[in-house]
Amino acid sequence: MKRYIVGGAVRDALLGRPVNDHDWVVVGSTPEDMVAAGYLPVGKDFPVFLHPHTHEEHALARTERKTAPGYRGFVVHADPSVTLEEDLLRRDLTINAMARDEDGRLIDPYGGARDLEARVLRHVSDAFAEDPVRILRLARFAARFEGFTVAPETLALVRQMVEAGEVDALVAERVWQELSTGLMEKTPSRMLQVLRDGGALARLLPEVDRLYGVPQPEAHHPEIDTGVHLEMVLDQAATLQTPLTVRYACLCHDLGKGTTPPAEWPRHIEHEGRSEALARDMSARLKVPTEPAELALLVAREHSNIHRAADLRPATITRLFERCDAFRRPHRFSEALWACECDARGRLGHASRPYPQRDRLQTALDAALQADVKTVAREAQAQGLSGPQIGERVHMARVDAVRRALNDDAD
Known part of the structure; x- marks a missing residue:
């Protein structure tokens, strides 16, 4: 032995x-x-x-x-x-x-x-083609080892496997296992690039594959291509050492831009709702765990509103918190802010730019959480109010707390 x-x-x-x-x-x-x-x-x-x-x-x-x-x-x-x-x-x-x-x-x-x-990733033998999981492993190794390239003959073999339908036999749990591992590597963009180069991205994540070649307004996105933007966002998430929940939300945040009719390019009006719907479908198909799946929906739906935080008044901010269930789940909202920071910094020339929206909304949320809403509710009940009327008093107490924290006297 x-x-x-x-x-x-x-x-x-x-x-x-x-x-x-x-x-x-x-x-x-x-x-x-x-x-x-x-x-x-x-x-x-x-x-x-x-x-x-x-x-x-x-x-x-x-x-x-x-x-x-x-x-x-x-x-x-x-x-x-x-x-x-x-x-x-x-x-x-x-x-x-x-x-x-x-x-x-x-x-x-x-x-x-x-x-x-x-610094080359090369298959050992043609037996590589017998196991489609190896396509995913190849992609995540590319994400892990910076500067490694895929051997041309290995990439050609991956394409043959995809054309033969091997990736279609992968079960959702195994795809998620490998995808989530790759998202947590040093350069997640390389995972998407290798999967796309091999033709597997269109089979496994068609919602993501559709983003490539879709233009965005150059004033906000100097990188222009939505797929390139996504890669930059994921790499920002890695640079900021975010958890898996945030990285998956980053992966899903702009999916709706892939369904914008070309006649409307480069604008993507109401892409947030489409992104939320596609993120829900993708998460269900991949059997994504609850926490990353729910954060992805929140970020897809609300990221544009969060980016506009400087222009939001206390009442609007409080309604944003209520829509996001932030008073019951403040940690999830904080992770949403993190994902939005990655989105803002994942643009050409923006990697080192500050993102004051995160501090502004976090400060506002912390203040709203400190509002003595139990006392407000008791006093309203003692005055004979009930149901929505009590809810409105609680809402206004939180608005006042946000207003004081932000020194914003506007209505």
Whole structure:
């Protein structure tokens, strides 16, 4: 029995990146041997075991055979005769197909170290085409590793997979898993670019793909192209280290511009409502979790109003808070402000510009939350008021709190 560290740990060590976890491949062993040595079996689809002391994963060397479309149609073969090189051959990219033995010797049969040096993402073998999840993984690795390009032959293979309908077999949960991981990488725009270059974006996220080539008014968007703007917004979200909820809201905020009739370009009147509807449909299709899905709807609907915060009077601001349920969910509204800041700064030449709207509305919300609305409601009830009348008194108390906080005496 021989053990080898494989995959990401080897790659990241060569890149000088932190290595937190080690995955091992075991050659020349059987499941019975592993259990007898004290390893705990945990694999469902193929033989994986946890080390009795370190609890690191150890998988038996294996090969796979494609038996059906999609990413689930595989038969796994694992026995002591499978070599390390055969195991590495089934992996997605050359940079993930390297190993080190227990003495630290690098084993690199497919040129992964060379491709790391050249900053190239290249498939190991034609087996790449058997698993459509690898298209998503390729795209998110491009988002993770700055400056890496996709080998032309790998991109050509992706296009063939898309044309063959392989991506259509992906289930929503797996698409969301990979998409959400890619959104949290250093340069999320690269994920969209690679998916688009390979033809997969139109299949997986047609609402996003439609944004490319759609012009916007140059006065507000020097970058002009709506798809390019989206990429810049996502990269701003990464620069500002926003959470996934905010990044997904950024992804969805302008979807409606993709459905503006060309005769109306470059203006996009009432795109906010269309963006909200498309974000709802996309979230349902991808089975996006509740929190990012709800924030995406709020930002799609209200981002233009938030951008106009300097011109909004206290009563209008308070109504904005009420529409957004900000008094019950202030944290979500704060995240919406964050997404809007990314939108404002995700424009050519605007990356370092301040976004005072965020401070103005956050200050107003904090003040409104401090208003003693319980006392106001009790006093109104004592005066014989009820229902909407009490609600109006509460509303006016919050308006007054916002007015004082902003030093705005206008009606």
